[in-house]
Amino acid sequence: MSTLDPSLFKQRNFVHFWIGQIASSFGFQMLSVGIGWQVYDLTDSALALGLVGLFQFLPHLLLTLVVGHVADRYNRRIICFCTRLTMALTVSVLAFGNLTDTISVNMIYTCAVMLGIARAFEMPASQAILPNLVSAKDLSKAVSAIASAREISVIVGPALGGLIYLLGASTLYFTSTACFIVSCAIMALLKYDYIAKEKAPINLTHLLGGLRFIKHNKIIFGAVSMDMFAVLLGGATALLPIVAKDILHTGPWGLGLLRCAPAVGALLMSIYLARSPLQHSVGKIMYAAVALFGVSTIIFGLSEHLWLSLIALFVLGATDMISVVIRSTLVQLETPDDMRGRVSAANSIFIGSSNQLGEFESGVTAALFGTVPAIVIGGIGTIGIVGIWMYLFPSLLKRSSLEVEPKEP
Structure with a gap:
């Protein structure tokens, strides 16, 4: 923890939350492997692997409106505790x-x-x-520190x-279960001053509040949508096995x-941003950062050397983290506060959709044009998105800091 901002880790609540996130993330990453x-061992089918995802x-997609409402209406600490307990029992x-061979x-x-x-339910x-x-002044550093924990687990x-x-x-599976139980125990110790929210009527307008808020806030909508299209077009993760075997x-x-x-x-970028948060x-x-993400994707697509591909992917990950920290902090x-659950749920759908559809898009374009052209086209498309978004969302371009700024009249 010494590599991150020491002031954050003097705050007991944050330390508990940070460790809880690490335990939960480790449990899920080990579980995924x-x-x-095991699914591939049982079925010998790539489709079966896809069905798991x-x-x-x-x-997540079907419950978007509900989970955001729950996160805004009820105690978020208890929600995290219950969801991680559910994951522990499931695993x-x-x-x-x-053990029983069933x-x-x-x-x-x-x-x-x-x-x-x-x-x-857990994510929002x-x-x-x-x-x-x-x-608020520590929020961007906290986002970076949480991101660091997530990347370590990945x-x-x-x-x-x-x-x-x-x-x-x-x-x-028992090891993964233990990680989720540790996370539950830590969440139980978290000191969170929950203030009961006024019970607003549950209707479609209320449930759609997160999506409507994002749509009408140009800063958030610009950041979220640009990141979504960048990952949708520039993500090449699904093609890595082909690149490794047939190109490299x-x-x-x-x-x-x-x-x-x-x-x-x-x-490494998240650790840097936690110690030296962006201020201007x-x-x-x-x-x-998103433009450089696109450039790195193009270089990766054209590379025929493992070391160059690794450098390109390294830069790609670092620039993506800059975008993630800025977007998450702005959101x-x-x-x-009374809308953060619904907005976080809506934001998570943007992120999840871009990852899932990005893999599908990569597969389709690779089938149509070939692996290298598919990756290069994706990188060029990402750079094009940056240019279009600079025109469509000038308020995001003019954003100065990761602090609350006075609203424009």
């Missing part, structure tokens, strides 16, 4: 299924749906609670999960390096 490997994403079912792909699919439901609550734990979690899986699937002529170890490179870049010209910096700053 176990489920993916679909079964986790669909509840324990997989563990006992392996595990099946249908059982895994059912558990994937339950995990999707739990994460759908955990995002919306952060501004209640730190001051880098270390799958590798650790793979090693634990060698001891048996049930061992991995490397093995699984090379694919592992390619998958880690963006996370390493994102981690944040709008211009965000546009520049939290610009949103009233």
Whole structure:
């Protein structure tokens, strides 16, 4: 923690929340490795692997309006506690299924749906609670610190999960369960001054409040939509196995390096931003970061050398993290507390949709034009989005700081 802003880690509430996020994220990252490997082992089907992701994403999509309302209406700490307890119980079912040799792909699919439901409620609550734990001036540093924890889990979690899986699937699932239980215990200790909200009538207007707020706030809408289209067009994650095998002529170890490179870049950038938060010209910096994301994508697409591809992916991850921190901080700053749950839920759909559709878009364009043209076209498209968004959202371009700014008349 010494590499991050020490003042944050003198705040007990934030420390508890930060550790809880790490434990939960580690549990999920290890779990993803176990489920993916076991589903493929049981079915020998790539489609079955895709269905696991679909079964986790669909509840998130279908429950968007409900989960945002719940995060705004009820105690966010209790929501996080209950969702992580649900995840612990769900993963324990997989563990006992392996112990009793009753595990099946249908059982895994059912558990994937339950995990999707739990994460759908957890994400807006955990995002919306952060501004209640730190001051506005510390918010961007806190967002960066949380992002650092997430990237550490993305880098270390799958590798650790793979090693634990060698001891048996049930061992991995019990380890993941333990991580979720630790996160539950930490959330129970969190000191969160919950103020009961006035019970506004539940109607479609109220439930759609998050989407309507984003649509009418040019700063948030510009940041969220630009990030969505950048990832939709420029994301090349789905094509990494093809790049590793057919273009770079490397093995699984090379694919592992390619998958880690963006996370390493994102981690180092998040640590830097936690220690040295952006203070000036944040709008211009965000546009520049997304443009560089596009340039890095093009270089990656054209590269025929592993070292150059790793550098391009490293820069891609670092620039994406700049965009993530700016976007996340602006969303939290610009949103009233009684709407943060609904806005966070709507924002998470933008993010989730871009990742899922981005993989689909990459696959379709690769099938039509080839892998290299698909990646390069995506990078060029991202740069084009930056130019269009600079014209459509000048208020985002003019945004000066990651602090509350007076509203324009």
